Amino acid sequence: QEQKKVLELNIQNFELSGAHLDEKTKERLQEINIRKSELSNDFSQNVLDATSAYEYIITDERDVEGIPQSDLLDAKFEENGVTKYRFTLQMPSYIAYMTYGKNEKIREELYRAYVTRAPQNEQIIDELLALKNEMSRLLGFPSYAAYSLASKMAKDEKSVINFLEKLLINSKEQAHAEIKELQEMAHKPLCSFDTAYYSELLKKEKYDIDEELYRVYFEQMSVLNGMFDFLNKLFGITFKKTDEKLWDEKAFSYDLYMEDKLKARLYLDLEARKSKQGGAWMNNFQTHCIDEKGNKQLASAVIVCNFPPSSENNPSLLRHDDVVTLFHEMGHALHHMLSSVDENEVSGVNGVEWDAVEFPSQLLENFAYEPHVLKLFATHYETKEIIPDEMIEKLVRSKNFLSASGMLRQLEFSIFDFKLHTELYQGDEVQNLL
Numbered sequence: 001q002e003q004k005k006v007l008e009l010n011i012q013n014f015e016l017s018g019a020h021l022d023e024k025t026k027e028r029l030q031e032i033n034i035r036k037s038e039l040s041n042d043f044s045q046n047v048l049d050a051t052s053a054y055e056y057i058i059t060d061e062r063d064v065e066g067i068p069q070s071d072l073l074d075a076k077f078e079e080n081g082v083t084k085y086r087f088t089l090q091m092p093s094y095i096a097y098m099t100y101g102k103n104e105k106i107r108e109e110l111y112r113a114y115v116t117r118a119p120q121n122e123q124i125i126d127e128l129l130a131l132k133n134e135m136s137r138l139l140g141f142p143s144y145a146a147y148s149l150a151s152k153m154a155k156d157e158k159s160v161i162n163f164l165e166k167l168l169i170n171s172k173e174q175a176h177a178e179i180k181e182l183q184e185m186a187h188k189p190l191c192s193f194d195t196a197y198y199s200e201l202l203k204k205e206k207y208d209i210d211e212e213l214y215r216v217y218f219e220q221m222s223v224l225n226g227m228f229d230f231l232n233k234l235f236g237i238t239f240k241k242t243d244e245k246l247w248d249e250k251a252f253s254y255d256l257y258m259e260d261k262l263k264a265r266l267y268l269d270l271e272a273r274k275s276k277q278g279g280a281w282m283n284n285f286q287t288h289c290i291d292e293k294g295n296k297q298l299a300s301a302v303i304v305c306n307f308p309p310s311s312e313n314n315p316s317l318l319r320h321d322d323v324v325t326l327f328h329e330m331g332h333a334l335h336h337m338l339s340s341v342d343e344n345e346v347s348g349v350n351g352v353e354w355d356a357v358e359f360p361s362q363l364l365e366n367f368a369y370e371p372h373v374l375k376l377f378a379t380h381y382e383t384k385e386i387i388p389d390e391m392i393e394k395l396v397r398s399k400n401f402l403s404a405s406g407m408l409r410q411l412e413f414s415i416f417d418f419k420l421h422t423e424l425y426q427g428d429e430v431q432n433l434l
């Protein structure tokens with residue numbers, strides 16, 4: 001069965017890479033592929049450069065009122081005997097001001113800087129869209145969307161749009177109610193740079209939840225070890241730290257054992273730092289398989305996050321959102337590392353349709369709200385007190401807070417992205433599609 005799937009995938013790959021086409025078309029496809037990867041690299045590099053180049057310096061203490069102590073410590077510096085605060089577009093710093101920063105002008109300034117990073121990417125986007133469209137047509141598909149669906153579970157373009165629209169219709173009413181509530185909280189027309197700030201205020205009022213009070217219970221290493229404990233209970237796997245030296249002193253690795261046998265290696269690079277790409281993801285390094293010579297290869301995976309950086313006097317204290325993210329990425333990593341399939345192409349996350357690959361990660365996420373699981377690691381980093389039941393209850397109750405508007409946000413991304421690839425759109429046409 002494994003081999004049958006490999007065969008099917010290989011045939012599909014041959015077709016999707018144009019192996020059946022004439023030499024001239026193949027040459028053009030190769031040119032397109034090279035150019036596409038150059039452009040993608042330039043795109044990411046431009047975003048990274050623009051993110052690192054920006055900073056906003058605050059000198060008035062009143063403008064940092066309400067910002068959590070741990071974020072302030074990261075932002076604070078002295079210049080000519082004056083205390084100043086530096087906010088950047090790097091994730092923990094940007095989020096801190098957008099969520100807690102009282103000064104609306106500064107929020108707007110930061111927001112505009114964030115959403116207009118690397119304007120030169122506009123041309124790259126146009127060229128990429130044109131190349132993807134040309135490539136799909138050469139391969140016999142009407143659009144890039146159709147080409148992309150050939151290797152996914154979703155049947156056709158119509159079923160994707162129908163699915164997304166159905167979710168949209170079902171989320172709309174609740175999302176409207178949520179936005180109305182936020183609007184009432186703000187006493188003014190709500191702008192994009194206000195939502196995080198007023199959401200936080202509303203959350204405090206409605207659920208009596210102060211995100212900040214939770215962070216002392218979510219010290220990074222304690223969360224990580226607690227998650228390992230939990231995974232041990234659930235799957236009988238154990239993690240042992242290695243002393244391997246890695247690319248950064250904050251990165252480390254663990255060996256994963258199953259029934260006392262070495263099964264895989266997990267790499268973790270969890271803290272934000274300058275010039276590191278934002279966001280969180282899992283990558284597979286090696287895949288569990290038997291190679292041509294009959295040798296067994298073990299799997300390895302890396303989890304990359306952008307959690308608040310730790311320093312000697314300031315531990316990395318996570319938000320509950322970060323804890324959920326860690327569980328999510330761990331779900332991906334386990335999906336990959338626990339595979340016992342022998343064929344490289346279909347082992348772990350390899351060969352899994354993209355519209356199915358989020359299942360293990362979303363499954364594991366749910367446990368980050370489970371009281372029994374939380375109690376394994378949510379201990380105060382100084383007093384070692386376990387998180388009180390009352391705080392867990394509040395967390396669970398607030399789980400669906402603003403979830404319909406969150407859903408709409410994701411749907412907007414998806415529908416826009418999908419429609420953008422159903423025809424060739426260039427320049428203003430892209431904006432107009434929004």
Ligand SMILES: [Zn+2]
Nearest residue numbers: 328332358361
């Ligand atoms: Zn994921």
